[in-house]
Every structure is written in structure tokens, then in C-alpha cells.
Amino acid sequence: MLIQGFNSLLGLLQLAFTAFAAFAFIDALTRREDAYRAAGKQSKPFWLIVLGIALAVSLLFRIMSFLPIIGLIAVIVYTVDVRPAVREVSGGPRRGGPRGSSSDGPYGPYNGGR
Secondary structure: OHHHHHHHHHHHHHHHHHHHHHHHHHHHHHOOHHHHHHHOOOOHHHHHHHHHHHHHHHHHOOOOOHHHHHHHHHHHHHHHHHHHHHHHHHOOOOOOOOOOOOOEEOOEEOOOOO
């Protein structure tokens, strides 16, 4: 009973990792090539190869082996480092709508009492 529960938990983790890798691969596929260079990250083909291998590994190997963990690290690096930098350069949508200056208040820019 306990082993079946553990195996079903691993199956859910495997499914979540595969979905996460697929999301990262599709996101990298839809970004412009020049945005990667402007952000100072590796090229678009590099990230497509890395994320494609991570996706293939997530489909072929079980989550508890060595290769899927390396693939998961690559997907996390893309998601938390490369993706925000590329979105910033390419002018992608941001959460919360348009952003102003850090000194903007609810009624407009704060000018320091001048």
C-alpha cells in the first residue's frame, strides 16, 4: 500500500516535470532570437537544444534517475533567469499591467514636495 502511494507520487512528479519542461520549451520557441543576444544570454538554438533534451529525458527516464534531475535544473535556470531577461528585452507583458517609475504614487509621480 505504501509503495503504491509512493509510486503514484513519483508518477505525479514525473507528469509535472514533463509539463514544466514542455512549457519552457514552447516558451523558448516563441521568443525572438535577437532578444536572447540583447539580454546577454546564450543563443536561442542553444536553449532550444537544452530544453528539448530536458523534455526528451523527462519522457524517457524516470524522475528518480540522474538525467531528469539535470534536465530539471536546466528548465529551472531557463525559467528563473533567461525567461525574465528575454521578456524584459523584448517588451513582453508584465504582471500588474503597465509599470511606472518607482516613485509613482496612486495619483501620479511623487516629486518630493517640490
